[in-house]
Amino acid sequence: xxxxxxxxxxxTLYGAATLAAALDAGQFGPGRDSHxxxxxxxxxxxxxTALRLEEMRGYGGIAARFDSxxxxxxxxxxxxxxxxxxxxxxxxxxxxxxRLAWGLDATGPVELAVESIQVNPxxxxxxxxxxxxxxxxxxxxxxYGPTRNKLPRSIACRVQRVLHLDLVPGxxxxxxxESGVEPELVPNEAFREVLDEIATAASGDRRLVAAATEAxxxxxxxxxxxxxxxxxxxxxxxxxxxxxxxxxxxGHTSVLFKxxxxxxxxxxxxxxxxxxxxxVRLTTPDGPLLAETLYERCAPTLVVGCFSTAMFTAAxxxxxxxxxxxxxxxxxxxxxxxNSNRVPLTIVDHLVPDLDEQDxxxxxxxxxxAPATLAPLVRTVGYCMQxxxxxxxxxxxxxWLRDHLDGGTRHYFKRRRLEKLTLPGGGxxxxxxxxLRRTVRRTRGSLGF
Numbered sequence: 001x002x003x004x005x006x007x008x009x010x011x012t013l014y015g016a017a018t019l020a021a022a023l024d025a026g027q028f029g030p031g032r033d034s035h036x037x038x039x040x041x042x043x044x045x046x047x048x049t050a051l052r053l054e055e056m057r058g059y060g061g062i063a064a065r066f067d068s069x070x071x072x073x074x075x076x077x078x079x080x081x082x083x084x085x086x087x088x089x090x091x092x093x094x095x096x097x098x099r100l101a102w103g104l105d106a107t108g109p110v111e112l113a114v115e116s117i118q119v120n121p122x123x124x125x126x127x128x129x130x131x132x133x134x135x136x137x138x139x140x141x142x143x144y145g146p147t148r149n150k151l152p153r154s155i156a157c158r159v160q161r162v163l164h165l166d167l168v169p170g171x172x173x174x175x176x177x178e179s180g181v182e183p184e185l186v187p188n189e190a191f192r193e194v195l196d197e198i199a200t201a202a203s204g205d206r207r208l209v210a211a212a213t214e215a216x217x218x219x220x221x222x223x224x225x226x227x228x229x230x231x232x233x234x235x236x237x238x239x240x241x242x243x244x245x246x247x248x249x250x251g252h253t254s255v256l257f258k259x260x261x262x263x264x265x266x267x268x269x270x271x272x273x274x275x276x277x278x279x280v281r282l283t284t285p286d287g288p289l290l291a292e293t294l295y296e297r298c299a300p301t302l303v304v305g306c307f308s309t310a311m312f313t314a315a316x317x318x319x320x321x322x323x324x325x326x327x328x329x330x331x332x333x334x335x336x337x338x339n340s341n342r343v344p345l346t347i348v349d350h351l352v353p354d355l356d357e358q359d360x361x362x363x364x365x366x367x368x369x370a371p372a373t374l375a376p377l378v379r380t381v382g383y384c385m386q387x388x389x390x391x392x393x394x395x396x397x398x399x400w401l402r403d404h405l406d407g408g409t410r411h412y413f414k415r416r417r418l419e420k421l422t423l424p425g426g427g428x429x430x431x432x433x434x435x436l437r438r439t440v441r442r443t444r445g446s447l448g449f
Contacts, residue, residue, distance in 0.1 A: 003034075003035050003104075003105045003108045004033065004034045004035070004108055004109045004110075004111070005034065005035045005036075005037065005104050005105065005108055005109070005110045005111070006028060006034045006035070006036045006037070006110075006111045006112075006113065007037045007039050007110060007111070007112050007113070007125070007129075008036065008037065008038050008039060008066065008113045009039045009041060009072070009112070009113065009114045009115065009121060009122060009125060010038065010039070010040060010041070010053070010115070011040075011041045011042065011043045011053070011081075011115065012053070012139060012261075013053060013056040013058065013059060013062070013198070013290055014139050014140070014290065014292075014309070015115055015137065015139035016038070016053070016059070016062045017058075017062065017191065017194045017195060017198060017290075018137055018138075018139050018163070018165060018186055018191065019113060019137060020062050020065055020194045021186050021187070021190035021191040021193070021194045022137065022163055022186045022190070023036075023065055024065075024190045024193065024194065025186065025187045025190040027163065027184070027186070028111075028113070028135075031065075034111075035067050035068075035104070036065070036066045036067050036068075037066060037067065037068050037069070037070055037102060038062075038063055038065075038066040038068070038069045038070070039070050039072050039125075040053050040054070040069060040070070040071055040072060041072040041073065041081045041121050042073050042081065043081050043082050043121075045227075047073055047080070047081075051261055051288055055288045056288040056289075056290070057198065057201055057202030057205050057208075057287070057288055057289055057290075057293065058197065058198030058199070058201040058202055058290065058293070060201065061197050061198065061201055062194075062198075068102070068103070070102055072121055075098065075101070076124075081120060081121045082119065082120055082121070083120065084120060084121075084124060085120050085123055085124040085127060086124060086127055086128055088127075091127050091128050091130060094128045095128050095129060095130075098128065109132070110129045110131075110132045111132055111133045111134075111135065112125055112126065112129055112132050112133070112134050112135065113134075113135040113136075113137055113163075114126070114134065114135070114136060114137075115136070115137055115138070115139060117134065117136045117151065117155065117159065117176075118147060118148040118149055118151065119148070122136075123155070126155050126158070127155075130154070132158065133158055133160050134155070134158045134159045134160065135159070135160050135161055135163060136159055136161070136162050136163070136175070136176065136181070137162070137163040137164070137186075138162060138163070138164040138165070138173065138175060139165075139309070140167075140309035140344070141167060141168070141307070141309050141312065141343065141344035141347055141348075142175070142340050142341075142343065142344060143162060143164045143173040143174075143175045143183070144168060144171055144172075144173050144174060144175070144343050144344075144347060144378060145174055145175065145340055145342065145343030145344070145378075145381075145382055145385065146174045146175070146177075146178075146343075146382040146383075146385050146386040146389055146390060147174075147175055147176055147177075147178060147179075147386065147389060148338070148340055148386075149386075150178075150388070150389060151176075151179065156176070156179040156181075157179075159176055159179060159181045160181075161181060161182055161183070161184045162175050162176055162181055162182070162183045162184065163183075163184050163185075163186055164183055164184070164185065164186065165185070165186050165188075165191060166185050166186075166188055166316065167309065167312040167313070167316055168312065168347060168351070168370050168374070169316070169368065169369045169370060170369035170370040170374075170375075171347075171370045171374060171375055171378065172375070174343075174378070174379070174382045174390070177390070178386075178389040178390060188316070188317065191317065192317050195290075195292045195293075195296065195313075195317065196296065198290060198292070198293055199292070199293045199296035199297055202289055202290075202293045202297075203297065205287055205289065206287075207285040207286065207287035207289065208285065208287065208289060208293065208294070208297055210283070210285070211256055211283050211285045211294065211297075211298055212297050212298050214254055214256070214281060214283045215254055215298070216254045216255055216256035216283060216298055216300055217252050217253075217254055217255075217300055217301045217302065218247040218250075218252040218254075218255045218256070218300055218301065218302040218303070218304065219255075219256045219257075219258055219291070219294055219295070219298070219300045219302070219303045219304070219314075220240060220243045220244060220247070220255060220256070220257045220258065220304050220305070221258055221260070221291060221303065221304065221305035221306075221308040221310050221311065222240060222257060222258060222259040222260045223236060223239065223260055223305070223306045223307075223308065224260040225239070225306070225330065230330060230333050230334055230341075231329075231330070231333065235329075237270045237271065238270075239306060239325060239326045239329075240257065240270075240271050241270055241271055241274045242325050242326065242355075242356070243304045243305075243325045243355065244257075244271060244274050244275060244278065244280065244282070245274065245278065246304065246323070246325060246355035246356060246358070247280075247302060247304060247355070248278040248279075248280050249358075250302065250355075250358060250363070252280070252302065253279065253280055253281060254280070254281045254283075255275070255280050255281070255282050255283070256282075256283045256284070256285070256294060256298060256300070257271060257282060257283070257284045258284075258285070258289075258291050258294060258310075259284065259286075260308075271284075291308075291310040291313070291314075292310065292313055292314075292317070292318075295313075295314055295318045295320060296318070300320060301320065301321070302320065302321055302322070302323065302363055303315075303320050303321070303322045303323075304322070304323045304324070304325060304355055305322070305324065305325075305348075306324060306325060306326045306327060306330060306348070307324070307327055307330065307341065307344045307345045307347075307348040307349075309344070311324070311348065311352065312366075315365070315366045316366075319365075321362075321363040321364070321365050321366075322352055322353075322363070322366065323352060323353050323354070323355035323358065323363050324348050324349065324352040324353070324354055324355060325354075325355050325356065327345055327348055327349040327352075327354075328349065328411055330345055331345050331346070331349065331411055331412065332411065337384065337385060337414055337417045338385045338386060342381060342385060343378060343381060343382065343385075346377065346378060346381050346412055347374070347378065349411075349412075350373070350374055350377060351366055351367070351370070351371075351374065352366065376396065376400050377400070377404075377409070377412065379393055379396060379397070379400075380393075380396070380397040380400045380401065381412055381413070383396075383397040384397065384413060384417055384418070384421060384423070387421055397423060398423060398424060401413075401418070401423055401424040401425050402424045405424060405425045410425075413425060415427065
């Protein structure tokens, strides 16, 4: 009988840890029944200058769970993983080539576990292995938002499930819901054990030892907003300074700043100068460490960020209070409205305390389960982002906007977007005219004209 192959595509250590937890929990069946390949992709704009996944502390233990490791960048060189996909007439040739190069059975079944199925390299793999079952895994908050664009039926019908972490307990992902794909939780215990394993593997790192020695009580999570052209580099640095000032007001005198892995290699001295002025001891480890490793080894009492997934990892898996800074600014800046970061921003803004509004040293903990107000808000935002994929959500979105759109929720929506979709809150003569035209078209259609 031909050997079954399972290919697991990853681009981040956090995503690889999610897959490792799913494997440990038996969610991909017993390993003895399959040949498992870890397919590593570096999707940075300039991969040659970016940190490689295998350089991250703890990667070795993750890779040991697989029978072999393949570098996707090398496999398709000189093309970039985010930009390359096979032409339709070449997919069969590419499959043959990869089966030969990777030592796969010539006719054996192949299963794919991929991230971000809407884009390459996942789309390229799905096209090349066109008969393969697909498992989509989510390594962050984006799974709670809608699919970025409509998938071809030839791909959507092959997706078996969406594996995701329970980062917001009680909230159901919208990702691929339009195709009837069911979400499946990766067990919390399994993921925490993998994080502990990674932290143990990194325990001898000199940067981690130095950071732990400083005994930071607060961790600031850097973002990558300038790299995405959402903020300028100066505005992003100012965001980090606001975080620092906020934790200083809360009484923290030893602070650790964790830059985002894809952020610029160096910042100006603005954050260091602010720390000196505030009398705060600031540590910035420049090593290839997960933020979660810092939680494990440094035991901070507060984690601050803008909309990082690592904020929810801190709260859910380590019980550390979290606070936010700058979500309203970024919500206002991100374009287009369909931007996949909008739902993570919405969740953080709705659930996480605003650091600028905290008076004392104690920041309230996140609720153990999502409040009843969150899911309707996320579905309404999701509908506004991708109305064509979720027409069944329209009535709920209309009702929510009629009842809840006010000065406290307006920042989640754009007036022009509501106007375009003829939803409550769009307003203005143009919105009324659009609504009238659409009502007339619907009426004419129902009468057979």
